[in-house]
Amino acid sequence: MSKLETLLSQYAAYHLDHKNVLTHFVGIPLIVFSIMCLTARLGITVEGFEITIALVLIIASVVYYLRLDKVFGFIMLVIFAAVYPLSLMIAKMSLGAWLGWSVGLFFVGWVIQFIGHFYEKKKPAFMDDVIGLAIGPLFVLAELVFLMGFRKELEQRMLTQARKQRAEMDAKSLQSAHP
Template sequence: MKTLQQQLGTYGLYHRSKRNVLTHFFGIPLIVFAALCLLARIQIPLASVVIDGAQLFVLASAVYYFMLSISLGFIMGVLFTLLLVAAQPIAAMAFWPWLSIGVGVFVFGWVLQFIGHYYEGKKPAFVDDLIGLIIGPLYVTVELLFLMGFYKTLEGEVNAIAGPTKA
């Protein structure tokens, strides 16, 4: 498994344009939220407990993020849990409203992503490596943390791999 720095640096190679990163600040959370809305309708019975697909996704994602970084795993776990809580009322809607909102938000999030990659002039990272789909939410989170002045050492390590950002 690649290190946190390798994962973020590789993903960053596809995201050097500030306009691309900006579209990702909105697009990626929308995609994750929509996926959670859609996955929450999948019921998985485990002994006397029933979990849903969204809960399983959040748990698996948090475990992966914790393997990369304890502190970032915690942050991502909290963020994904907040999105999960917000997704539950939509998952509880009747079929057509649930599906319309879930698919609509998902498509809108991807439209934002592709607009960003138009500005970037590069294809999305997941085209070359599917792990980019799970690194994307972590990447936008650390980019926000970098802007807030946190994780300066990590920022330097990521930029050493990905190179400087451009306008």
């Protein structure tokens, strides 16, 4: 199993309920965008080019995603390139408006995430493994690609492994609840 399949399967083990996955289609983009907005205000200018923390995070994320999968990495690059200018516009607002939008979107995104996990009856994946914070956006992209009918073999391998992992997680929970 590839590193991509392993990471997506681990994440999917916490996201087998369709209502939870649907909430992630809204919550994760809001959270990622809010982080872009928060970090787009901070940076330095080098020879007339503004290098923000958001830009550094985008580059690091895209490099990571490209190493996992060229197609998904490229799609993430396109998405980030399309959204980054909007985050710069928000970052240039007054301090109150910038913080209001950025923190507000962050809060709403997390509320939506936790609503999804209420349906799932599982805590978010990042609570057991912080890499889940980086895999979440990739998972949402993969789910969108699967919904569009592409990469169905990857989807099946991911789901098969995720269901096995979920069964193991549930068995451990039962054992710890009933010693």
